[in-house]
Every structure is written in C-alpha cells, then in structure tokens.
Amino acid sequence: MFSESAALRRIAPSATIGISAKARAMKAAGRDIIALSAGEPDFDTPDNIKEAAIKAIRDGKTKYTDPDGIPQLKQAIVDKFARENGLTYKTSQVHVAPGGKPVIYNALVATVNPGDEVIVPAPYWVSYPDMVMLAGGTPVSLLTSDADGFKIQPDALEAAITPRTKWIILNSPSNPSGAAYTRADLRALADVLLRHPQVWILTDDMYEHLIFDDFEFTTIAQVEPLLYDRTLTMNGVSKAYAMTGWRIGYTAGPEPLIKAMGKMISQTTSNPCSISQWAAVEALSGTQEFIKPNAKLFQARRDLVVSMLNQANGLHCPTPEGAFYVYPSARGCIGKTAPTGTVIKTDEDFAGELLEAEGVAVVHGAAFGLSPFFRISYATSNAELEDACSRIQRFCKTLR
Ligand SMILES: Cc1ncc(COP(=O)(O)O)c(C=O)c1O
Known part of the structure; x- marks a missing residue:
C-alpha cells in the first residue's frame, strides 16, 4: 500500500x-x-529576453551546464549585486537554481540538522516553514502585527533566538504583506544578530524591484558588512522580469555554504534549464528600462x-x-x-x-x-x- x-x-x-x-x-x-x-x-517577459533564449537555442546552448550555473550568468549576477546592492562577490560565491524556491530549499537541506530552529517572521511566504520541516528542522514563527507594519521588532527577534537557532529568513518586500524594511529597520535587526554569531541570515529579496513611493531598497549584508560572512542574499528573475515560468533563481553568500549547495544539486536536480540561463543573462545585463x-x-x-x-x-x-x-x-x-x-x-x-x-x-x-x-x-x-x-x-x- x-x-x-x-x-x-x-x-x-x-x-x-x-x-x-x-x-x-x-x-x-x-x-x-x-x-x-x-x-x-x-x-x-520582455522581448529582448525572449530573443536571447531563441538565440541560445539556435546556437545549440542546449546541453548540460555546470550544475549551479553557467559562468556567464554567475558573472552577470556578481555584476548585479555590485551595481544594485553595493555587494562584492566572486563567481565562486554564486549559486543558480531552477527558481528562487529551490535556492531556499537547497540552502536549508545543505545546512539544517534535526532540532535546528529557523526563525520565520509571520506573515510568511507559504513555503518557508514547510521547506524547513522537509529539511528536518523546526520552523519558529515570529508573529508581527499590522500595528508594526508587519515588520519584526528587535526585542521580539532577541526573544525568539535560542542556542538552537540556525537561520532567520528575512523577506523584504514581503509576500504576503508587501511590507519592506528600511535601512534603519535592518540596522536595528542587525544589531541583534551581531550578538548571536550562530545565527545565519537568509534574505529573500525576490521583490527588490517592486517598490513604491521612492522607497529605498536595502539588503542586510549591505547595511551591516559584519554579517556578510553568514548571510545568503537570495534573488531571482521571476518577479522583476516576469519570468516565473522560466525557472531561474540565484543567490550569493559565503563560499563554504555555496559549495555545500553545489554538492547537493550535483546529486539531485543538476543545472537549471540552459536556455533559461541565457535568458537570465540578458535579463540581468540587458536593458533595465x-x-x-x-x-x-x-x-x-x-x-x-x-x-x-x-x-x-x-x-x-x-x-x-x-x-x-x-x-x-x-x-x-x-x-x-x-x-x-x-x-x-x-x-x-x-x-x-x-x-x-x-x-x-x-x-x-x-x-x-x-x-x-x-x-x-x-x-x-x-x-x-x-x-x-x-x-x-x-x-x-x-x-x-
Ligand atoms: C517571497 C518569495 N520568494 C521566493 C519565491 C519563489 O520564486 P520562484 O518562482 O523563482 O521559485 C516567491 C514566489 O512566489 C516568493 O513570493
């Protein structure tokens, strides 16, 4: 049965x-x-991106690639982080997967042990707690309120951290609330996280480009460089470039973590679609107009x-x-x-x-x-x- x-x-x-x-x-x-x-x-999806994919097919870019992404896409991602976020990475610190969702899953499976806790601010994107549980960890929901603009407060974060906390997942702007953390908000959270060196930070910046009223987007590794060595900065082309069906997500972080994630996908999904990767090179490097x-x-x-x-x-x-x-x-x-x-x-x-x-x-x-x-x-x-x-x-x- x-x-x-x-x-x-x-x-x-x-x-x-x-x-x-x-x-x-x-x-x-x-x-x-x-x-x-x-x-x-x-x-x-914008035409220039579609054309890049068609060209990739015509040029025979239809074979297996490196499991965690072609060098050209990794370089485009390195350039994007430098240009838009003031973050310096090497291509060896970049991981590409079939969507933002697998990036998060790969990171969790590569690092979480039974009993490890992952702090997930609520309201959360539906998949975070379930991915933590699939990875064998325990999601710890940290409730926010509409009165606080659905943003976690530093004292609440401090209270939620235990010796077993492995990760905190930040998501700004947020799915489902649309709330986004200002530089000052992130500064206050960073001050708490600096006191807890065992906690790694996964920041899901998927909606970076969908911001309103002159809001200035910032991400935590940019706000506090001392957290760079334990922050995984995740992003993707799905939302910003209307490419949900193409399945390309990416992240950059400390080399040992990226290596571990690469090891995992070498035995599971292997590379994301080669044609989509070439489309993503154009998305990140072509016109942003x-x-x-x-x-x-x-x-x-x-x-x-x-x-x-x-x-x-x-x-x-x-x-x-x-x-x-x-x-x-x-x-x-x-x-x-x-x-x-x-x-x-x-x-x-x-x-x-x-x-x-x-x-x-x-x-x-x-x-x-x-x-x-x-x-x-x-x-x-x-x-x-x-x-x-x-x-x-x-x-x-x-x-x-
Ligand atoms: C906050 C957030 N992160 C990640 C993803 C996953 O994106 P992808 O379609 O690239 O897997 C989504 C998609 O809904 C999302 O809302």
Whole structure:
C-alpha cells in the first residue's frame, strides 16, 4: 500500500497553488471567477529576453551546464549585486537554481540538522516553514502585527533566538504583506544578530524591484558588512522580469555554504534549464528600462486596491511599500453571518464565503501564519481589480 514518507507527512500542499487551482476549476465549470490568488506578474517577459533564449537555442546552448550555473550568468549576477546592492562577490560565491524556491530549499537541506530552529517572521511566504520541516528542522514563527507594519521588532527577534537557532529568513518586500524594511529597520535587526554569531541570515529579496513611493531598497549584508560572512542574499528573475515560468533563481553568500549547495544539486536536480540561463543573462545585463515603469504601474494598482478595500465594511487595508500584494485585516467581519447562514469565524471562512458569494478568490491569512487577514495579489488588470474590489465591498455589505 502507498504511504508518504515521514518527511512529506510533516508538510502541507501550497495553499496559494491550491486556491489558484480551485479558482481555475470553478472558472472552467462556468462560474464568473476573478482570481486574486496567484503570485505572478500579469505582463509578458520582455522581448529582448525572449530573443536571447531563441538565440541560445539556435546556437545549440542546449546541453548540460555546470550544475549551479553557467559562468556567464554567475558573472552577470556578481555584476548585479555590485551595481544594485553595493555587494562584492566572486563567481565562486554564486549559486543558480531552477527558481528562487529551490535556492531556499537547497540552502536549508545543505545546512539544517534535526532540532535546528529557523526563525520565520509571520506573515510568511507559504513555503518557508514547510521547506524547513522537509529539511528536518523546526520552523519558529515570529508573529508581527499590522500595528508594526508587519515588520519584526528587535526585542521580539532577541526573544525568539535560542542556542538552537540556525537561520532567520528575512523577506523584504514581503509576500504576503508587501511590507519592506528600511535601512534603519535592518540596522536595528542587525544589531541583534551581531550578538548571536550562530545565527545565519537568509534574505529573500525576490521583490527588490517592486517598490513604491521612492522607497529605498536595502539588503542586510549591505547595511551591516559584519554579517556578510553568514548571510545568503537570495534573488531571482521571476518577479522583476516576469519570468516565473522560466525557472531561474540565484543567490550569493559565503563560499563554504555555496559549495555545500553545489554538492547537493550535483546529486539531485543538476543545472537549471540552459536556455533559461541565457535568458537570465540578458535579463540581468540587458536593458533595465521597463523595471521602473512596471513598478509605477503596480503602485497605481496598489493605490486603487487599498482605497477600495478601505471603503468595505469591516475591512482595514494597510498601504504596503512593495511587492504586488495587500494584506487587509478582516477583523471587523469575524463573528458576522454570511448570506449562506454561515457564521464567519476565521479568515478561511471569510475567503471561502467570498469565493462562493462573489467569485473572488483570495488567500486566507492562516496560510501565511497570521490571522485574521487575507492576501490579495493585485497583479492583474485595473478593470478586473475594480470589479473584484466592488464585489468584495458588496459581499462585506451583506454580512450581518
Ligand atoms: C517571497 C518569495 N520568494 C521566493 C519565491 C519563489 O520564486 P520562484 O518562482 O523563482 O521559485 C516567491 C514566489 O512566489 C516568493 O513570493
């Protein structure tokens, strides 16, 4: 009889992928559904990047490559970190994998032992705790609050660190809250981390280029160079260059860690797609001219969504600094009764009733470790966003 491994039984399927699949199935069955659940840009990969991939195919760049990336891409990544983040790395400190997700997984599997703790600030990207558990470690959820802008506070970080803490995962701008840490925020966290030399820092900078209102992006190894030797700075082309399907993520960090990650993938996935790697070389080294206009476009959508959600009975939506998500509170709706007669006790009930009543798919906050909230991805057209937010307003009005 089939049975899952003990490691797999520790984890749950991705809630965001699950809800997107449910929304797609309802749509296929003829329901009028607006899915605000998927975490990917709605625009196409820029042409110069596509052309680089086509050229790679024509040039026969279709063979195995070094498992952790072609030298040309590693160099483009070294140049990117120097140019955009003021961080100096050698190509031997760079690891490329089939997406940002595998980069994080590779780092955790290469380093975490049973009993090791990994601090994961909540709300968190759904995959962090499960990847920690797959690696055999213990995720330690560090709750934030909307009052603190969903950012961890130095005293809370200090209290969460134990002798068993191996990693802390930072993510700025954040999926799901959109919150981003300022230089001063990171400085204060760095001061705590300097006191705990056993703690390594994995910073997920995936949404670096999606920042608004002249927010200045910084990353922790840049803010505190003394942390450079225990920081893994992770990034990818998925969100910034609308390349989610191409599967390229990358990271740079201390050489022994990068070597260990390389050893791991030499026996598992081997290299990411050779053609995607050449496309990523162009993404990082070619024109960057669409990045700022894209951020402006997302900023306008953020403003639209925040404003409309704050007009809905019982909702409160903070204004995030980046990414393409908002994380409104549904506190004012908890305890009310939906048109189906169901009492809304949790954010999962809220999301379920909203989907049934108005066909709007959002992801409940419990999936991200912090309730009673829900996540909206606004990476969709203004017309669809307006329609979805009107439906949410209408739904909230029906709650008694
Ligand atoms: C915070 C964060 N990190 C990493 C990833 C993974 O990106 P990729 O698609 O490159 O695996 C995502 C994707 O949703 C994300 O939101």
